Amino acid sequence: MRKISAEKIIAVISRLCIQSNCQINExxxxxxxxxxxKEQGRARxxxxxxxxxxxxxxxxxxxVCQDTGMAIVFLEIGDKLKIDLGEFLSLSALxxxxxxxxxxxxxxxxxxxxxxxxxxxxxxTPAIIREKIVAGNRLKIKLLxxxxxxxxxxxxxxxxxxxxxxxxxRFTLDSVKKAGSHPCPPMVIGIGIGGTMQKxxxxxxxxxxxxxxxxxxxxxxxxxxxSKIKRLEEELLREINQLNIGPAGLGGETTALSVKIKTFxxxxxxxxxxxxISCWANRHQEIIL
Amino acid sequence: MKTxxxxxxxxxxxxxxxxxxxxxxxxxxxxxxxDAAHQRMTKNLKKLPFDLxxxxxxxxxxxxxxxxxxxxxxxPTTSYRMDPYTPSLLKLGLKGxxxxxxxxxxxxxxxxRYSAVYFIAFGGCGAxxxxxxxxxxxxxxxxxxxxxxxxxxxxxxxLLVGIDACGRDIYQQQKT
Numbered sequence: 001m002r003k004i005s006a007e008k009i010i011a012v013i014s015r016l017c018i019q020s021n022c023q024i025n026e027x028x029x030x031x032x033x034x035x036x037x038k039e040q041g042r043a044r045x046x047x048x049x050x051x052x053x054x055x056x057x058x059x060x061x062x063x064v065c066q067d068t069g070m071a072i073v074f075l076e077i078g079d080k081l082k083i084d085l086g087e088f089l090s091l092s093a094l095x096x097x098x099x100x101x102x103x104x105x106x107x108x109x110x111x112x113x114x115x116x117x118x119x120x121x122x123x124x125t126p127a128i129i130r131e132k133i134v135a136g137n138r139l140k141i142k143l144l145x146x147x148x149x150x151x152x153x154x155x156x157x158x159x160x161x162x163x164x165x166x167x168x169x170r171f172t173l174d175s176v177k178k179a180g181s182h183p184c185p186p187m188v189i190g191i192g193i194g195g196t197m198q199k200x201x202x203x204x205x206x207x208x209x210x211x212x213x214x215x216x217x218x219x220x221x222x223x224x225x226x227s228k229i230k231r232l233e234e235e236l237l238r239e240i241n242q243l244n245i246g247p248a249g250l251g252g253e254t255t256a257l258s259v260k261i262k263t264f265x266x267x268x269x270x271x272x273x274x275x276x277i278s279c280w281a282n283r284h285q286e287i288i289l
Numbered sequence: 290m291k292t293x294x295x296x297x298x299x300x301x302x303x304x305x306x307x308x309x310x311x312x313x314x315x316x317x318x319x320x321x322x323x324d325a326a327h328q329r330m331t332k333n334l335k336k337l338p339f340d341l342x343x344x345x346x347x348x349x350x351x352x353x354x355x356x357x358x359x360x361x362x363x364x365p366t367t368s369y370r371m372d373p374y375t376p377s378l379l380k381l382g383l384k385g386x387x388x389x390x391x392x393x394x395x396x397x398x399x400x401x402r403y404s405a406v407y408f409i410a411f412g413g414c415g416a417x418x419x420x421x422x423x424x425x426x427x428x429x430x431x432x433x434x435x436x437x438x439x440x441x442x443x444x445x446x447x448l449l450v451g452i453d454a455c456g457r458d459i460y461q462q463q464k465t
Contacts, residue, residue, distance in 0.1 A: 249463075
């Protein structure tokens with residue numbers, strides 16, 4: 001059995017926390033530059049500032065945004081992999097240690113508080129951990145940084161089973177309109193459709209991990225669904241970009257940079273939908289160990 | 290459009306010259322305060338950590354300064370969460386706020402009533418804004434960590450006028 005050490009995992013997660021906060025992925029930068037080219041006036045000025053900010057963050061090794069967010073760690077654990085926990089009691093404890101070290105050594109903001117007392121945990125833990133066992137002997141770690149200006153705008157709804165695409169579109173457009181200038185547009189939008197309420201919410205979050213321009217298999221063995229989803233994503237992106245919210249909410253054609261949808265079969269009686277909104281700085285990194 | 294240079298603390302005459310949509314470069318002293326600091330300040334308005342007269346509050350909670358740096362990343366947070374607290378602070382002489390996003394009708398009316406101004410900075414540009422901060426002093430609520438009140442000395446900090454003393458709103462202008 002392949003082995004992996006606790007220290008290795010901690011070091012990798014710590015590094016991912018710093019990288020995700022200080023660097024923006026190339027696909028997103030390309031999309032921002034493209035948007036800057038299309039826009040005029042204030043919208044162009046906002047996008048130029050965003051691009052300048054990305055450069056300064058990289059040069060000065062500073063976080064792109066002061067809201068270094070809540071960390072969400074997705075683990076895909078190979079069933080033939082042995083994790084040597086060392087002094088730690090669980091894999092989850094290891095992950096939290098990685099996040100703790102990353103936020104401390106990377107001079108990232110500690111934004112996590114107990115929900116009722118509002119007392120800060122001082123090290124940005126706990127991170128939210130979502131794990132699944134997969135075939136193989138590898139460990140895939142994906143990290144998503146969720147700032148709360150945008151997270152506060154996320155919405156979910158249990159639509160009627162007959163609501164269909166029209167209902168999904170109406171709910172999405174309505175959620176984006178309500179979010180308006182608040183979540184640091186241009187937004188990156190993840191939509192989860194189907195499952196239960198919890199499943200739809202998870203799917204919407206996972207959709208944010210997709211590259212801005214992606215070609216992927218949506219649902220194997222179900223021809224037609226892939227093209228249907230792709231079309232729905234494109235239509236939604238077009239309609240969202242006609243809302244004239246624009247960069248920083250100051251108007252323009254770029255309200256969203258991307259819309260990604262993930263689906264899961266659901267019950268005959270319902271149609272759960274979740275819309276997760278990220279600010280333009282959709283920060284995520286992944287690594288396979 | 291010509292960029293206007295302005296100085297904090299603000300004067301009534303200075304505020305009157307500002308119009309919604311103006312690009313400004315702000316220099317002088319400003320104070321940080323966000324959610325928890327607003328809750329605490331408005332609990333006892335008689336005992337505020339600094340005199341509000343003419344001052345500007347910047348809605349931000351910066352990242353810790355790495356070694357050799359004055360401050361970490363320091364961009365605006367979403368302003369609407371401060372809306373319930375803002376009118377009472379404007380009443381006491383606060384003249385400006387800096388944040389991002391739309392404000393409530395109550396805040397707009399209070400800005401007009403007390404002849405104040407709301408500036409906007411661009412969200413997610415904290416590294417960029419850190420470059421215009423020359424000095425920081427921790428002045429209150431140390432226990433709030435990143436939500437403590439800092440006194441910032443800024444130089445040519447770039448902003449847009451979001452709501453001017455006449456109550457004109459940049460976000461409404463772009464909608465019409």
